[in-house]
Amino acid sequence: MDEYADGEVGAHTFPVERAGDLEDPTRFRFCSREELLETLGPTPESAVADLGSGTGFYTRELAPFVGTIYAVDSQPGMHEQFRDLGVPTNVEFVTANVSSLPFAEDHLDGAFSTMTHHEYADPQSFATLARVIRPGGRLVTVDWSADGDGNDGPPCSERLTAEDTCAALEAVGFETVDVRRRPETFLVVSRR
């Protein structure tokens, strides 16, 4: 993403060459399936999107609990890696940038992103999310925190805080309903 200087938020997209790292099961120490289910609160009929789904590490975990789950990623190579690992029948691949999601207005009952918000954090992406998530639908954002120590994940200069995230989402009409701060990550639950 050329418009961002190295070391700034949005400077890097996670490279396909390192996709294997996303399948490391120790990553559950930063965000668990249980936590995503509790905060997103899907039903078996829900249409939800995993924003920046990568290899599907969390998409596969949530798939049994929803109606349809859209695996959204801007890099076709990530979808190829996901396909090689096996795809639940209710997963639909969407190759798109979060800033231009090809969904109708209010199409989604909810959406979540794990460790990706800092890669798509721009006003156009937030406005798009406000357009495609239905009123009352939830957006769960789990990401590396700028308040962390930087021992895992991207450099702290490329991260945001929970406060930054709440403010950006509130600016496009989301209401913040829960904020959880941990040593290295944050979780923000927003309601459209």
Ligand SMILES: C[S@@+](CC[C@H](N)C(=O)[O-])C[C@H]1O[C@@H](n2cnc3c(N)ncnc32)[C@H](O)[C@@H]1O
């Ligand atoms: C750090 S990886 C995390 C993948 C997955 N969420 C996980 O936790 O395993 C970030 C992913 O988001 C995708 N991505 C980055 N910016 C994006 C954007 N603007 N729109 C859609 N996908 C994006 C990257 O291609 C990459 O697959």
